[in-house]
Each structure stands twice: as structure tokens, then as C-alpha cells.
Amino acid sequence: MNEPTDGTANAAMPEGGIDATRRRLLGAAAVVALAVAPGVSLIAAADAGHRRATAASPARRFGLLIDTTRCRRSCTACVTACSAYNGWINQGRPSDPQWIRQVEVTEPVSGLSRSVPVMCQHCAAPACVEVCPTGASFKRADGIVLVDRHLCIGCRYCMMACPYKARSFVSEDVSDQRPDVPRGKGTVEGCTLCVPRVDAGEVPACVEACSRQGGGAMTFGDLNDPQSAIRRALAAYPAVQLRADLQMDPGVRYQGL
Amino acid sequence: MSAIHYREIEGRGAGFWALAALLAGLIAAGLTAAWFMEHIGHVITGMTNQVVWGVPHVIAVFLIVAASGALNTASIASVFGKVAYKPLARLSGLLAIALLSGGLLVLVLDLGRPDRLAVAMTHYNFRSIFAWNIFLYTGFLGVTGAYLWVMMERRLNDHTRRVGTAAFLWRLILTTGTGSIFGFLVARQPYDEAIMAPMFIVMSFAFGLAILLLVLMSACKATGRPLGDAVVMRLKNLLGVFAAAVLYFLLAFHVTKLYESEFAGAEAFLLRDGGVYTFLFWGGAVFLGGVLPMLLFWLPQTRRSRAAVVWGSLSIVAGGLALVYDIIVGGQAWPLSIFPGMAVSSSFYDGVVNAYTPSLPECALGLAGCAWAAIVTLFALKLLPFMPESLADDAVEPAARIAGADATDAAA
Ligand code: SF4
Ligand code: SF4
Numbered sequence: 238m239n240e241p242t243d244g245t246a247n248a249a250m251p252e253g254g255i256d257a258t259r260r261r262l263l264g265a266a267a268v269v270a271l272a273v274a275p276g277v278s279l280i281a282a283a284d285a286g287h288r289r290a291t292a293a294s295p296a297r298r299f300g301l302l303i304d305t306t307r308c309r310r311s312c313t314a315c316v317t318a319c320s321a322y323n324g325w326i327n328q329g330r331p332s333d334p335q336w337i338r339q340v341e342v343t344e345p346v347s348g349l350s351r352s353v354p355v356m357c358q359h360c361a362a363p364a365c366v367e368v369c370p371t372g373a374s375f376k377r378a379d380g381i382v383l384v385d386r387h388l389c390i391g392c393r394y395c396m397m398a399c400p401y402k403a404r405s406f407v408s409e410d411v412s413d414q415r416p417d418v419p420r421g422k423g424t425v426e427g428c429t430l431c432v433p434r435v436d437a438g439e440v441p442a443c444v445e446a447c448s449r450q451g452g453g454a455m456t457f458g459d460l461n462d463p464q465s466a467i468r469r470a471l472a473a474y475p476a477v478q479l480r481a482d483l484q485m486d487p488g489v490r491y492q493g494l
Numbered sequence: 495m496s497a498i499h500y501r502e503i504e505g506r507g508a509g510f511w512a513l514a515a516l517l518a519g520l521i522a523a524g525l526t527a528a529w530f531m532e533h534i535g536h537v538i539t540g541m542t543n544q545v546v547w548g549v550p551h552v553i554a555v556f557l558i559v560a561a562s563g564a565l566n567t568a569s570i571a572s573v574f575g576k577v578a579y580k581p582l583a584r585l586s587g588l589l590a591i592a593l594l595s596g597g598l599l600v601l602v603l604d605l606g607r608p609d610r611l612a613v614a615m616t617h618y619n620f621r622s623i624f625a626w627n628i629f630l631y632t633g634f635l636g637v638t639g640a641y642l643w644v645m646m647e648r649r650l651n652d653h654t655r656r657v658g659t660a661a662f663l664w665r666l667i668l669t670t671g672t673g674s675i676f677g678f679l680v681a682r683q684p685y686d687e688a689i690m691a692p693m694f695i696v697m698s699f700a701f702g703l704a705i706l707l708l709v710l711m712s713a714c715k716a717t718g719r720p721l722g723d724a725v726v727m728r729l730k731n732l733l734g735v736f737a738a739a740v741l742y743f744l745l746a747f748h749v750t751k752l753y754e755s756e757f758a759g760a761e762a763f764l765l766r767d768g769g770v771y772t773f774l775f776w777g778g779a780v781f782l783g784g785v786l787p788m789l790l791f792w793l794p795q796t797r798r799s800r801a802a803v804v805w806g807s808l809s810i811v812a813g814g815l816a817l818v819y820d821i822i823v824g825g826q827a828w829p830l831s832i833f834p835g836m837a838v839s840s841s842f843y844d845g846v847v848n849a850y851t852p853s854l855p856e857c858a859l860g861l862a863g864c865a866w867a868a869i870v871t872l873f874a875l876k877l878l879p880f881m882p883e884s885l886a887d888d889a890v891e892p893a894a895r896i897a898g899a900d901a902t903d904a905a906a
């Protein structure tokens with residue numbers, strides 16, 4: 238129920254940390270957004286000073302392709318960019334959030350090792366959405382899996398269910414938030430594929446950083462479009478899904494594993 | 495219909511009020527802890543992004559599972575017509591409500607946003623077993639409440655069997671639902687087994703009856719009401735069978751898992767190399783929860799002893815808590831297998847056994863749930879006639895023998 242079909246439910250609902258006036262304004266916008274049909278809520282978001290977003294289309298399915306052979310070891314450009322853009326900070330405590338991480342994966346016999354960025358896999362059959370009691374975890378029409386910060390009660394069942402440890406619980410006050418990336422103590426968060434950027438026609442922050450400072454290992458695009466770069470790359474070389482046996486059909490695919 | 499007479503407990507002595515004050519203090523401490531957890535954040539607990547459910551969930555699940563089991567005694571009386579259990583039916587229904595409300599209290603106050611309870615009650619994702627559990631729990635309170643009512647209202651006594659059957663079926667579904675919360679977590683290797691749901695049902699039988707016995711024995715002792723061997727020994731024998739059944743299911747659960755090679759690592763961890771979790775499994779769940787109570791209940795030296803019944807029941811409660819801790823926390827301590835067959839490491843604790851140290855606030859919150867269950871029971875006993883005046887052998891046995899006949903108990 239209450240499954241928003243566009244990004245605004247997430248983007249227009251801040252949850253503390255930004256100044257009060259702005260919060261009230263956005264809060265009012267969110268109320269308007271909730272009160273009217275999802276399509277019309279775009280206007281409310283625009284009123285609140287956001288870039289005008291394009292509605293998520295079910296014709297598309299956004300995904301990521303990660304070529305691990307091009308991912309440089311000890312490069313953390315994607316992680317840094319995500320942290321800077323989305324405003325989360327990990328100080329190394331086990332309670333700190335982490336939306337994307339570099340996992341060092343080593344084949345035990347050969348010792349061959351790869352750096353593998355892991356984030357929310359934006360599953361087509363996401364366990365987090367299935368188990369979420371309130372419907373706060375939802376999948377947009379274009380396949381991006383998000384948390385509605387106004388419905389999340391912080392039960393953490395989604396974190397128990399996610400096979401990829403892709404979600405974090407915010408366990409203390411957050412400050413210096415970006416207005417279009419709402420976060421909030423007591424709720425759960427994770428990679429949004431940088432939904433405000435995607436809606437503005439840009440690529441996620443990690444993908445941009447990887448192509449600028451990293452090895453250019455990440456491709457973002459529409460998995461449903463046979464002409465997209467991601468589909469052509471998928472057609473050219475075999476790619477795998479992490480834990481494909483769980484049949485969640487992740488939208489993030491890996492080559493060279 | 496029945497010859498059993500029920501009466502409120504006096505509840506006037508210093509002991510009563512001292513106990514009430516202690517429980518109220520524990521509840522106040524737990525509420526304070528919950529307030530801090532909400533305002534400062536869960537950072538003050540031992541729960542992290544690696545171990546996301548901790549002591550509050552252990553205690554809440556234990557209480558909820560025990561709640562449905564506590565109702566068993568009533569079901570045996572009303573649904574299966576075993577008259578010997580009838581005098582305990584009211585107490586059994588009361589404990590079910592008290593324990594469940596205690597568990598729910600802890601569960602709700604541990605939420606990241608307990609202030610959004612209204613959201614949880616108005617927005618349902620009907621594919622979520624968790625959402626279904628919200629219905630199951632509130633429904634259980636309602637059905638059990640109705641059950642108590644028809645038992646206690648003479649004019650409605652005729653409906654006891656029907657309502658009792660509804661309550662019995664409801665509690666079976668409820669425990670299945672609670673067990674399924676874990677069974678659904680296919681990504682976590684220590685869970686992912688359908689046998690979890692029936693295992694939870696058997697666990698509930700044992701935990702609920704152990705608590706019922708403890709409450710019954712202490713209430714009778716404190717109020718000076720006679721409690722004969724007929725009741726105690728019968729319940730004790732039943733409890734021993736339940737403890738054995740839990741052991742059997744634990745065995746079946748782990749043997750099934752050991753068969754599937756993908757779980758070998760997780761099993762070796764829990765059963766052999768897991769430090770505190772291994773200790774809790776063998777020392778807690780197996781020894782305290784099963785072996786020790788069975789010895790106490792049935793060894794010739796102790797089988798007639800009341801003290802052995804008390805210690806055996808306490809042991810089952812302790813073993814039960816250890817088992818639930820092992821399932822919930824141990825299950826998360828074992829790392830997720832995202833890259834099967836590979837060695838992994840990261841800045842986010844991939845591939846390592848996750849540490850968890852419970853903090854004071856979360857323990858205080860958990861204790862508050864137990865104290866809540868106790869204080870509800872205490873005052874319900876004082877305000878309404880839940881407890882039989884006498885459970886002496888001669889007061890119970892004739893009723894049992896005449897099986898439902900309108901026998902005027904000579905002894906009474
Ligand atoms: S990776 Fe986890 S959080 Fe992301 S969609 Fe899949 S199940 Fe949900
Ligand atoms: S923590 Fe929030 S998003 Fe996750 S399952 Fe609970 S309500 Fe849903």
C-alpha cells in the first residue's frame with residue numbers, strides 16, 4: 238500500500254537536522270504531496286525548491302554494472318563520493334552507517350583478490366520490501382528501492398532480511414544534511430542510486446567519481462533499454478548477480494568475479 | 495458447574511506492596527531507558543548495524559512465545575476436556591495476556607521511532623509476516639480476554655469450549671507467526687529452516703508452562719492456599735515432556751542444517767567455535783533448558799520434591815532465554831555469506847563474526863517488560879477471582895474424577 242511511483246515521497250520528506258523553517262516548508266510540501274495524487278506531488282516538490290523531477294517510469298529499470306577488473310585496489314573514490322553527496326559519515330564504529338563499501342574478495346586457493354563495491358542491489362524481488370511491516374520500504378516503478386522516511390518505524394526487520402547488508406540504521410542525531418537527501422535518527426537508510434541526481438538526468442555520485450578518479454569500473458543505466466551502455470556491456474561479457482540463488486534479481490551486476 | 499471456588503488474593507500485606515513497588519521501579523527504569531534510547535539514539539545500546547536486534551528482542555520474543563504457551567493449560571481443560579486442568583484455566587489465560595503485553599511493550603519501545611506506533615497501526619504491508627504479527631498479537635489479546643470472560647461469567651460458561659477452541663487455534667497461529675519471522679530470513683544461514691515454526695510452538699509449551707508453575711507455586715505459598723501434589727506433579731510431568739520435546743526439535747533442527755553443506759560454517763560456529771553462543775547452546779539451551787529439568791523432575795531422588803519442581807522450572811526459563819538469545823543474537827553474529835566460498839574483508843565488518851555487548855539501557859528495557867507482565871498478573875489476582883481457593887488434592891481430584899459433573903466438593 239501507499240507505494241509512491243515517483244521519487245518525491247523520498248526526496249520531499251526531510252527528517253530533522255536541517256533548519257526549522259525549511260523543515261516546516263518542506264513538511265507542508267510533504268503533507269500536500271501525501272494529500273494529492275502521486276503525479277501531482279511533483280509540483281509540491283518543485284515548490285519546495287527542488288529540481289523538477291521526472292516521474293519514474295515502469296518502462297525503465299535502473300541498474301549498475303561493476304567491472305571488478307577495472308576497480309583499483311585501495312581506491313575508495315565511490316565510497317567517498319557517496320558519503321559526501323548523501324551526507325553519511327562512517328567513523329569506523331559498528332553502529333555507523335555505510336551505504337556503499339569496498340569488499341576485498343579473495344579466492345582462497347589462488348589468492349586472487351578483487352575490490353568489489355557493494356551497495357543496495359536494488360533487487361526486483363527485494364526482501365526488504367517484502368518484510369517491511371508498514372510499507373516504508375518500497376520499490377519505485379523504475380526499480381529503485383527506497384525507504385520512505387515518514388513511514389519507517391525503525392523496526393530493522395529489513396536489515397535482518399537483506400542478504401547484502403545494504404542498509405543502515407541511524408542511531409544518533411544527524412547534522413549537515415543535504416536538503417534533497419533526508420536522513421533521520423531512528424530510521425533505516427541505504428543507497429538510493431542518488432535518486433535526486435537520477436531524476437535530474439545525471440548518474441549516481443559513485444559512478445561519476447569512479448569515472449573521474451577511479452578506474453571507470455561502474456556503468457549506470459536502464460537495464461530495459463537494449464541500446465543503453467549497460468545493456469551492451471552486459472551482452473558483451475558475462476556478469477553475475479551476488480547470491481543469485483536467492484532469486485531476488487538484483488539490479489546491480491558484477492563482471493570479472 | 496464447577497466445584498472449584500475462586501477468590502481474589504488479599505494483597506494487603508507488606509510483602510505484596512514491596513513486590514509491587516519493586517516491579518514499578520523496574521518499569522520506571524525501563525521507561526527511562528527507552529526515553530534515552532529514543533532521544534539520544536540507539537547508539538547508547540549495544541545494538542549496531544551489524545547486530546541489529548539485541549536483548550530487547552530476545553526478551554520480547556521470549557515473553558511472546560511464553561504467552562502463547564501459558565494459555566496451554568486452559569486449552570487442555572476447555573478444548574480437550576481434561577477437567578484436572580480446569581482450576582488453572584483462568585490463571586493460564588491471565589498469564590497469556592500479561593506476558594504478551596510485556597513482550598509487546600518491549601518490542602514497541604525498542605523501535606527507532608516508537609512515536610510512530612500509529613503509523614504501524616494504520617499502514618500495513620500485507621505481504622509482511624511482521625505486519626501479520628501485529629494482527630495476531632492484538633487478536634490474541636482480544637480472544638484470550640473473551641475467553642477469560644466466558645470462563646468467569648457464570649451465564650456465559652456454556653461458550654467456554656467454543657471460545658477456548660478459538661483461543662487455542664489463535665495461539666497456534668500466533669506462535670507459528672513468531673517463528674516465521676526468523677524462518678523468512680533466508681539470507682541468514684543460521685535461520686532459513688521451515689522447522690523453526692513448529693520448534694517455536696514446542697518452545698512455547700515449555701516456557702509458558704514453566705512460568706505458570708512458578709507463578710502458581712509462589713502465589714499459593716504467599717497466600718497460604720493449599721496446593722496439592724495432584725496438580726503440581728501432573729504439571730511437572732507435562733513440563734518434563736515439553737522440555738524433552740524442545741531438545742528433540744533442537745536436535746532435528748541442527749541435524750537438518752548439518753545435512754546441507756552450505757550451512758556447515760554457520761553450524762560449526764554455533765555448535766563448536768562460537769564462544770559465548772556455543773556455551774549458551776550447550777550450557778543454556780541443552781543443559782539448563784532440557785537435561786537438568788528432566789533429571790530434577792524424574793530422578794528417583796528428586797522426583798517427589800517441590801523444590802526440584804521450582805528449580806527445574808527456573809532452569810527451563812533460563813535455558814529458554816539462552817536459546818532465544820542464541821537464535822536471535824547468535825544468528826546475527828555469524829556473518830552474511832555474500833560471496834560464498836571466498837575470503838572477504840571490508841570497512842563494514844564483512845566476513846567477521848560480529849560482536850555484541852548488551853548495554854544497561856537495553857537490559858533495563860527488557861526487564862521492564864518482564865516486570866510489566868508480573869505487575870499485571872499481581873494486580874489482576876488482587877482485583878479479580880483468578881486463583882482457586884484451594885488446589886489441595888481432595889479439592890481437585892473429585893472434580894477430576896467426576897469429570898464435569900456438578901459435584902459439590904465435600905472437602906470445600
Ligand atoms: S539489496 Fe537489500 S536493501 Fe537493497 S533492494 Fe535488495 S534486499 Fe532491499
Ligand atoms: S526499519 Fe523501516 S524500512 Fe525497515 S522494515 Fe522497519 S519500517 Fe520498514
